[in-house]
Amino acid sequence: MKKKLEAERESRVGRLRANKSRPDKLLIGKLVVFGVGLIGGSFALAMKQCGAVGQVVGVGRSRANLNTARRLGIIDDIATDPALAVKDADLVLLAVPLGQTKAVLAQIAPHLAPHTVVTDAGSTKRDVIEAARHQLGAAFVRFVPAHPIAGTEKSGAQAAFADLFKLRNLIVTPQPETAARAVKLVTSAWKLAGMRILTMSAREHDRIFSLVSHLPHLLSFTAVGNIAGYPDAATLFQHTGGGFRDLTRIAGSSPEMWRDICLANRDAVLAALDGFLSDLEAVRGMVEASDGRALEEKFAAARRARAKWLKPS
Ligand code: NAD
Numbered sequence: 001m002k003k004k005l006e007a008e009r010e011s012r013v014g015r016l017r018a019n020k021s022r023p024d025k026l027l028i029g030k031l032v033v034f035g036v037g038l039i040g041g042s043f044a045l046a047m048k049q050c051g052a053v054g055q056v057v058g059v060g061r062s063r064a065n066l067n068t069a070r071r072l073g074i075i076d077d078i079a080t081d082p083a084l085a086v087k088d089a090d091l092v093l094l095a096v097p098l099g100q101t102k103a104v105l106a107q108i109a110p111h112l113a114p115h116t117v118v119t120d121a122g123s124t125k126r127d128v129i130e131a132a133r134h135q136l137g138a139a140f141v142r143f144v145p146a147h148p149i150a151g152t153e154k155s156g157a158q159a160a161f162a163d164l165f166k167l168r169n170l171i172v173t174p175q176p177e178t179a180a181r182a183v184k185l186v187t188s189a190w191k192l193a194g195m196r197i198l199t200m201s202a203r204e205h206d207r208i209f210s211l212v213s214h215l216p217h218l219l220s221f222t223a224v225g226n227i228a229g230y231p232d233a234a235t236l237f238q239h240t241g242g243g244f245r246d247l248t249r250i251a252g253s254s255p256e257m258w259r260d261i262c263l264a265n266r267d268a269v270l271a272a273l274d275g276f277l278s279d280l281e282a283v284r285g286m287v288e289a290s291d292g293r294a295l296e297e298k299f300a301a302a303r304r305a306r307a308k309w310l311k312p313s
Contacts, residue, residue: 027052027188032079032089034059034104036069038151039121040095041160044074046193049162059085061100069157082107086116091185094120098260101128105135112139117182119144123209123257125173125202127264133175144186145173147205148195153252166194173202210268215276217258218269220251 031047033040036058047053058075059082060066066078079085086092086108094104101122112118118139122128125145132143150168152159170190174183187197200208223244227236262269286294 026054027185027192028090029054030057030089031055032057032059032085032092033075034082034092034094035096035100036060036066036075036157037095037155038159038164039148040093041069041074041157042162042164043093043095043121043193045160045162046165047189048073050192052189052192057085065157072157074157074160083111086111088113089116091189092116092118094118094122097254097257098122098124098127098264099256102131102135105131109135109137109139117142117144117185119146119186121146121148123147123213123261124264125205129173129175129202141177141179142182144178144182145202146186146190147171148190153250155254163194165190168195169198170195171205172197172199173205174199206265206268210265210272214261214265214269215272217250217253218262218273220248221258224248224251
């Protein structure tokens with residue numbers, strides 16, 4: 001295990017050293033990452049890969065995960081005291097489960113230097129903005145709400161990789177009071193990680209992602225849980241094929257993260273569920289009525305929509 005980790009670290013650090021497109025000047029002298037998991041760890045690696053960062057400090061809940069992150073070259077130092085960690089930081093990234101956001105903001109708020117910019121990677125935006133507005137006080141002008149639309153179903157530092165964000169979108173939802181300098185620092189960093197930047201309102205963001213991300217995750221978890229609830233679940237799972245596997249890949253995601261997303265985006269998730277349930281009810285009615293024509297039309301329309309969506313532009 002130890003040897004494997006060291007080999008992985010060598011290959012990552014090797015790739016970092018091999019990178020030639022380093023900016024002349026560091027974009028971020030000191031980066032502090034709260035939550036060195038898939039997202040926080042991948043961001044740190046991306047910053048290191050392009051030589052944009054001087055020092056990366058990791059703060060976390062699990063010492064084992066932080067040790068792994070340091071061994072893999074994702075972070076340079078581990079901090080146990082959030083107040084000391086953020087001292088002199090240029091950028092603080094919150095990449096923790098949403099339920100932890102408020103507590104972390106409260107811990108760091110009194111210790112932020114006047115130049116420190118704070119950002120987050122949370123999958124919902126209205127709740128994070130509200131928490132930041134309450135907890136950060138005057139420093140709220142230097143808080144940049146953001147959501148990288150990139151991920152996998154894996155968690156923890158071990159899952160992090162520098163290319164996760166390449167050619168993907170970063171959604172930023174700045175507030176009227178957000179300082180332009182703060183937005184520039186955060187978007188410049190994510191651009192270096194390979195992201196395209198999109199700006200929208202937090203409300204629009206939360207509605208869109210309730211439909212295209214949160215709802216599909218609920219369906220995937222429920223599809224597996226439903227089968228697992230049958231008395232002959234073992235037999236049922238034995239007979240699953242590629243379709244079930246494709247539908248349920250994301251049911252391997254972190255339950256804590258998805259619990260927090262459902263609670264944080266409750267109203268939008270409820271609306272998405274209601275819309276889906278009434279659609280499913282309609283399909284149920286077609287099956288009950290043995291209405292083959294309606295079913296075929298429904299499926300054909302969905303197939304056309306999928307083809308249009310995936311059509312190379
Ligand atoms: P992860 O589980 O891989 O990492 C989260 C890390 O936070 C863990 O290492 C955990 O130990 C640590 N942590 C928990 N509580 C903490 C606390 N109080 N202080 C410091 N560290 C703490 O999760 P992830 O996939 O990297 O997700 C992180 C954030 O990014 C979440 O808010 C999630 O909504 C968002 N996000 C996730 C994805 C995705 O696909 N996984 C995509 C975009 C955004």
